[in-house]
Amino acid sequence: MIRTRLCDFLGIDFPIICAPMGFVTGAELAAAVSNAGGLGIMAFSGNPPEALRQEIRRLRSLTDRPFGVNLILHYPVEEHVTVCIEEKVPILSFFWGDPSRFVERAHAVGIKVFHQVGSVRTAQRAVKAGVDVIIAQGVEAGGHIEGEVTTMALVPRVVDAISPIPVVATGGIADARGFVAALALGADGVSLGTRFLATTESNAHPIYKERVLKANEEDTVLTTLFGHGWPNAPHRTIRTAFVEEWLGKEERGNESRSDELVIGETRIAGELVPVVRFKGYPPSKDASGDIESMNLLAGQGVGLVHDIKTASTIVRELVEGAQSITKNRLNGFMGGT
Ligand SMILES: Cc1cc2nc3c(=O)[nH]c(=O)nc-3n(C[C@H](O)[C@H](O)[C@H](O)COP(=O)(O)O)c2cc1C
Known part of the structure; x- marks a missing residue:
């Protein structure tokens, strides 16, 4: 006890x-x-x-x-x-x-x-x-x-x-x-x-869970990249190919453009809503589309x-x-x- x-x-x-x-x-x-x-x-x-x-x-x-x-x-x-x-x-x-x-x-x-x-x-x-x-x-x-x-x-x-x-x-x-x-x-x-x-x-998407299992303590990064709708807010996320591509260009993710590229869909309160690039929320099991380019938030403890x-x-x-x-x-x- x-x-x-x-x-x-x-x-x-x-x-x-x-x-x-x-x-x-x-x-x-x-x-x-x-x-x-x-x-x-x-x-x-x-x-x-x-x-x-x-x-x-x-x-x-x-x-x-x-x-x-x-x-x-x-x-x-x-x-x-x-x-x-x-x-x-x-x-x-x-x-x-x-x-x-x-x-x-x-x-x-x-x-x-x-x-x-x-x-x-x-x-x-x-x-x-x-x-x-x-x-x-x-x-x-x-x-x-x-x-x-x-x-x-x-x-x-x-x-x-x-x-x-x-x-x-x-x-x-x-x-x-x-x-x-x-x-x-x-x-x-x-x-x-x-x-x-x-x-x-x-509720994490299966692909997201899989990435968490594979990642080690060096595979996360503190960034502001996924700033669409919640700009300039630091978050720790897994270094996916998408994140690597945009590191150093974080300001683009914080512009919250109304015509931002749609990369998938998810469900909020029963409604299907589009997920745009750089959106801060991680993919839930209801999400579809380019899951690997969404915000796969995780901490350094992921190595454990x-x-x-x-x-x-x-x-x-x-x-x-x-x-x-x-x-x-x-x-x-x-x-x-
Ligand atoms: C996927 C994910 C989503 C999170 N969302 C929230 C949130 O909605 N509200 C909140 O207060 N903290 C949120 N956090 C931060 C957690 O409350 C907590 O600080 C963090 O998970 C602790 O670090 P650990 O992931 O190493 O255990 C989130 C963390 C993760 C990993």
Whole structure:
């Protein structure tokens, strides 16, 4: 059993979170992690507010455990927040921007508020606004990245700066070794994205999952290339042939041209929509077209992901692995004392 105070605070068994991943962490994956004793956080994925409400209800039908819903503050999310408040989701998780205007309304109905940050400065600002849990994101993370500091250097700094507010480490953690290391750094839990991307329950397109399995820690790049609709926002993605072709010419991807080349289709809230070149969202299993030229977001921890597993297997292996490392490896260093 690996428990921290985060488990008591959230009513979960293990301090393991499935990160919200737009178009990847849907209701099935979030529910699977929550049912396994962790915490699943469903991503927003461009759904209009009423579609989000239906997804929240679907998620509730799949689990009776706590779960979260994530909203990216680059987008107008007022109505989405209202839906989350009306549906009384257990946790609202924010990223990219200032969550302060939502905290009081969420707390008023008992919703806990998470905010993901990439610096001590933004962590302190979020705590001042009343955020309950800070997710400290290192630059090795997959997806959009707020800061420039590695998980190893950032987590203890954030822990020291905002104590006693709980801190969750994210970025580059993909197995039990990273889990234990994060706890040693002072984190109260971990949030894994890239590892949960390669699960049977994840919504990632099969070709995308295949690329994740093949990639190693040197195969990702931090770029602003996929900036159509969300310009100049750094993100870590797999170095595909398409990415290699455009590195150094990122400004082209940030022009958000209305006549941009269409490279495929995907489904948002039941509707088929065109996917244009340089669009930021990764290909879900509903996507068709030139999948390899879409945004295959992944973190440097991708080198540790070799197989597709169920989400519950990953949670179990993290817990058992952490127990084994603590008992067999770390205890061994205490010899003679
Ligand atoms: C495919 C993908 C999509 C992501 N989408 C989101 C998102 O919608 N909202 C968010 O807050 N973070 C998003 N992130 C970032 C994650 O919350 C988290 O910071 C990251 O996955 C941690 O690093 P790791 O991938 O090395 O585990 C995404 C990450 C990935 C890999």
